[in-house]
Amino acid sequence: MLAHETGSEITSVLEFARHNPREIWLAARNVNQARTVASEITQTVPGATIHILELDLTSFPSVEKAAKTFLSACDRLDILMLNAGIMAVPPGTTNEGYEIQFGTNHMGHALLSKLLLPTLEKTVNTAPGADVRIVSVSSKGHRYLPRGGFRFDSLTTTGDDLGAYGRYYQSKLANVLWVKQMAELYPEFRVAAVHPGVVQTQLMDGATASPTMVRAFAKVAYRLFKPVEEGVRNQLWASVARDVHSGEYYEPVGVRGRASEDGKNRKLAQELWEWTENELNRYLARSVK
Numbered sequence: 001m002l003a004h005e006t007g008s009e010i011t012s013v014l015e016f017a018r019h020n021p022r023e024i025w026l027a028a029r030n031v032n033q034a035r036t037v038a039s040e041i042t043q044t045v046p047g048a049t050i051h052i053l054e055l056d057l058t059s060f061p062s063v064e065k066a067a068k069t070f071l072s073a074c075d076r077l078d079i080l081m082l083n084a085g086i087m088a089v090p091p092g093t094t095n096e097g098y099e100i101q102f103g104t105n106h107m108g109h110a111l112l113s114k115l116l117l118p119t120l121e122k123t124v125n126t127a128p129g130a131d132v133r134i135v136s137v138s139s140k141g142h143r144y145l146p147r148g149g150f151r152f153d154s155l156t157t158t159g160d161d162l163g164a165y166g167r168y169y170q171s172k173l174a175n176v177l178w179v180k181q182m183a184e185l186y187p188e189f190r191v192a193a194v195h196p197g198v199v200q201t202q203l204m205d206g207a208t209a210s211p212t213m214v215r216a217f218a219k220v221a222y223r224l225f226k227p228v229e230e231g232v233r234n235q236l237w238a239s240v241a242r243d244v245h246s247g248e249y250y251e252p253v254g255v256r257g258r259a260s261e262d263g264k265n266r267k268l269a270q271e272l273w274e275w276t277e278n279e280l281n282r283y284l285a286r287s288v289k
Contacts, residue, residue, distance in 0.1 A: 001025040001070065001077060001116075003055060003084035003109070011232045012081065014041050017048035023074075024048070027055035027066055027084075027112075057084055057108025058094040060283050067115035076123045077116060078130060079239045082109040082175075083137035087168050091158035096283065099159040105171035109136065110178060110276050111283070117186075124188045131190065134182065135238045138175035138193040140251060143260040145169040150262060152275060174272060176249045176263040181273040183247030184266075192238040193249040193259075 002012055002024070016024055028034035031054050038050040053069060056062035070077075085105045094103030113134065123130050144165070150173060151162065159167045179193040234252040238244055241254065249259040262268055 001027060001053075001079070002081040003027045003057070003112070010037050010041075012083070012236060013037070013050065014044060015232065015236055016079075017041055017045040017050065020047075021078075022049070023051060025051045025053050025070060025074075027053040029054070029056045055084075055112075057104045057112075058100065060096050060108075060111055061287070063108055063111045064115065064287060067112060070116070071119060075119065076127060077119045078123060078127075078132055080113065080116060080120065080134045081137075081235065081239060082113065082135065083235060084109070085137065085171075088164040090164070091160050091167075093156075093158060097156050099155055099157060099167055099171075101167045101171040102155055102159075102174060105168075106174035106178065107276065107279070109175075111280050113182075114277075114280055120189060121186075132188070133239045133244075134179075134189055134191045135235050136175045136179050136191075136193045137235055138179075138195060138249065139168075139172040140195045140258070141165070141169045142173035142176050142263055143169075143258075145173055145260070145262065147261055150174075150268060150272070152271075155275075173260070173262060176259055177265075177269040177272045178276070179249070180247045180263075180266065180269040184269075185273075187246065190244050190246045192244050192246065194234045194238050195249070195251045196232065196234055197252045 002016075013024055013026055026034050026038060031052055034052045038052060041050060042048050051073070053066050054062070055066040086101055089100060092100040094100055094107070096103065096107070098107050120132050120134070124132050150170060151159070154162060154167075154170070159170075162170065176193045179191050182189070183191045234250060234254070237253050238250060243254070244250075245256065248256045249263055250256050251258050
């Protein structure tokens with residue numbers, strides 16, 4: 001399963017389809033656009049089975065509905081690619097009141113993973129030779145958050161004082177920390193965080209809170225960025241390579257050991273995990289009433 005339908009995700013789906021998996025689920029907020037993507041891919045790879053799953057990571061009910069739809073149709077999940085994201089958008093909050101970038105890039109993915117966890121575990125326990133992977137697409141930008149700078153007090157606010165990129169870096173650090181703790185608690189999976197490199201995708205299109213100079217530079221520098229086909233190599237590598245070490249953060253391709261000091265902090269990873277779980281459990285307790 002892959003989340004979202006921007007350039008890198010489209011290329012990821014295409015590359016997976018070329019290796020003849022039983023089925024691929026493409027989760028996207030824009031269902032019509034995702035259907036177009038699936039149609040284009042099946043023209044390139046006839047016989048590819050691609051299902052579209054409506055998913056809005058800013059809304060917990062949408063995440064819950066998407067998980068239920070998938071679980072009603074599938075009893076196996078080998079690769080979960082958490083690669084949706086937003087960057088440097090104006091201040092705001094998700095439907096549940098989380099800072100918009102943290103809520104989208106971390107909380108939505110965390111809830112989706114939690115709801116799919118029983119199926120991931122079932123796959124490990126019942127499918128011979130299963131090698132279940134969870135890949136979270138982070139960013140080396142997590143290193144730019146000042147050391148010790150993770151601000152729990154900002155997570156249920158708009159985080160105005162952090163700035164657009166500070167909020168983004170914090171959400172990407174959350175990806176790295178979540179992977180670290182997930183690997184500790186679930187050693188039966190291989191879990192990795194990856195930086196895709198500076199890639200020619202539409203992520204910068206939404207960065208409307210970026211300073212004008214930054215946006216102008218990005219347009220000029222765009223032609224210097226990696227083509228999407230190269231940018232997905234790291235996440236594709238992490239989803240299948242034998243030498244992936246669970247809980248690690250990787251830069252292209254397969255280079256580990258470059259996480260920030262906060263990104264290597266087990267105590268911080270545990271604190272974020274517990275904070276996240278408390279929030280998710282509180283929502284789920286309400287949703288079943």
